[in-house]
Each structure stands twice: as structure tokens, then as C-alpha cells.
Amino acid sequence: MNTPASATSDYGVRTPRVLSIDDSELMHRLLRARLQLEQVELHSSTSGEEGLRMALELKPDVILLDIELEGIDGFEVLQRLKEDARTRDIAVIFISASTETMDRVRCLDLGAIDFISKPFDMAELKARLRSAIRVHQLLRMLSQRAQLDGLTALWNRAFFDQRLATEVTQSRRLGHPLSLILTDIDHFKSVNDRFGHPFGDEVLAYFATILSSRRATDIACRYGGEEFAIILPGVTVANAAEIAEEMRKGFEAHAWRRHPDLVLTASFGVADLTMVAPTGTSQDLLARADLALYGAKRSGRNRVSLEGVPLAA
């Protein structure tokens, strides 16, 4: 299966983030010195309350949590982390001087992934930390997989809706351009009817690779059936139209191994944020792109159009 760059970039590139919650600066300095050669980004907090705030903000992969904290203690910090959907998946390793079995049992029951006794050996801490990071990244990958389309490995509709809304908000705030391409394979139903569904699936999968082979920041999604969407943060509508044109040419030029004489095409509609009102939502942007796609279809297919008006071929 071909995973789109957009699906891997979120977890593949980021340096694992570790948050240490311990009331002693002695511990933080030691960890900083000892972990400086590890591939981790280390943050420290000296209280449970501050640690919880930082966990929300930083979304760390792993939290190293001391049980005995002033104010709210480690047990309560863990409980609150697990109660909040935004922090529930963070892997928590308890670090404690306690050797009591019941404390260990309680930690693990509350959802900690591991337990290390103080004083600890640095080699052991590093090994356990690496293991927790691995587990957490796998979990994150799994939850992302649930947002992927099984056939094309592009993001699915649910992810698209949510992501487009986020991108609209963010682009407005930063004053950056944001474009959206909607595209649909021409006469796809007749492809399925003539050549069968297995070939239809092959066409969809190939089209998906064309749509997702560009920059890692583009977000290609299967919108439904033979319809696809690409969110392009930072791209103006003129550039997005050029990109769509490249995609159109690439698809049209493809030689189908089992049907050498077959030529398949797709239509593209492009819109950007400047085309919707300053208060417009992601749904308004989607409607503009859909209108443009309709324009491309109506004026003969196999073309890119903006604002319901086809570009000169």
C-alpha cells in the first residue's frame, strides 16, 4: 500500500517529545545532561498543575512522572491525563522511590505504561524511554490509519472535513493563501461497467498516487467514490490551477497495462480563500471548488476550471 506523504509527515518527521514532571531541579538537570545524545526533545515541569498544562500544549509522546509531587501528586496527574481525550494517549512512565508493590499496581491500573524505581540506572531509563516512545508512535499511527481510506491510502472524508476547517482557520489567522482542488474521474461508472470493479479499483489507486505525489504539506483526500480533494496550504489559486493541470496531464497520459488503448481523464475544480467572504467557512470554500468542478464537467470534461469558468485549453 502506498502511504501518502501527508499521512506520514505528522508522525514520521517529528522528534519524540518527552515531558518530565518532577519537583526537583536536581532530577531535571540530570535528565537533560544524560538524554542530550538521545533523539528526544526534553521539557521539564516542577509541579503537577504546570505539568498538566504543558501536556495539553506540547502533546508529548512520553511523560516521565514522579509520584511524590507537592500539590497534586503523581497519581492524580495520571488520572487527569487519562480523563482528558486530548492527553489520554500519552505514554506515562512513573518514576518513584517507592518500592511498594501496591503503588506499582495502582500506577499500572491507572494506565501508566511503565514504572521505574528511583534511584535508577540511566541505561535502564533510556531503554524504557525508547520502548515507550516506540509504543506511543505505533498507537498514533494506528489512530491515523483509522482516518485513511483503505483502497487509496489517502485521508478519508471524515479527516478531510475536520482538516479543511482547521486549515481555513489557520490560514485566515496567519494571512496565508489556501487553495482547494476538487477532482472527479470522467465517466468512471462506465469504466467499472466495461472493465469490472477490480480494474476500477486500480484506476482509483493510480489516480490517488498522482494526487499525493506532490509536496508533503498538501493534503490529498478521497472525498467519496471517484471524487477526490486536495487541500493546498500556502498556495494561491493560480498556482493551484497549474498544479491541477499537471495532475490532469499526468493522468491522461497514463498507459493502462491491461487496456493499452484506453485513455482516462479527470476534471478539476479549483478555488481559494480569496473567493469566499471573510466570514465564510470551510463549507463555503468547498462549495466554490465544487462549482468550479461542475463548470469543468459541463464544458466538456478533462479540464481545470476556476469559479465555474473553464480555463482556456
Next chain:
Amino acid sequence: MREDDSQPAPSHPEGGLTPLRSRFADDPEMRELVLWFLGDLERRVGAIRSALDAHDASRLRMLAHQLSGSAQGYGFEEIGEAARRVESEIRFLGLHRKAQPGDDDKLHGDGLHDDGLQNEVQISTLAERTEDLISVCSRAIEGKRDAA
């Protein structure tokens, strides 16, 4: 459970302190960090002394707890051990209860006084263990002066 506390006190030849060196004293990666730790330790010994004098068990426990968890990491196993003995004694005396909302701030200190009246032997054990901790910390600080 009471831990075994039969470990002998460090010897003080001719009344002076035997300097204590970090296991990592010769590790260039750790040298600066160990020096920082010893600087912290000088202030900490003063704080431990005042907590003991003030019978502030809560503060004493916190100061010892931080050392028991990290001293080994700085190459001072003896300090970690001594701090753990102080911590376990406070826990044994039942003075480690966390402050609850509405508690008087000095509750832990008062607790130490109250218990002290009933358990003179135990209080003197805590004082003794705290003195041991101060002594082993002082030896480490002495080692820093030697190195300088």
C-alpha cells in the same frame, strides 16, 4: 516496614572529614553538572539543618526525597542512601502525610513535636539519621574544595 539501619557511620580520621568524590568526577561530560550539584548541595545542607532545628518534618522529607532520587545520578550513592534512611524514618514515624486544604501550615512541624513527646527514641533516630546525611553531604562538599 522499618529498614535495616545498621550501616556504620563514616569514619572521621583525626576529627576531619574524609572527602567524598563523585563516581563521575573524571567524566568530562558530567564534570560541570557535578559541580552544579555540589553548589546546590551546599545550600541544601543549610536548609536541611534549619528544617531539623525547626522540627519541620514535611520540609525535611522533601529535601531528603529530592536527594534520594537523584544523588546516585550525580555519582554520590552514599548521599542517596543516607537521604533514603531519613525519608524512611519520616515515613515510619507517620509524619509524611500531605497537607490537606484547611491544615495549618505548621501541622507537620507540630506533628513532629507531638510525636516527639511520645517517641523520643524515634525522634532521636531521625535526628541521628539527618546528622548522618548532613555529614555525608559535607564530605562531598569537602571533595569539591579539594578538586578546586
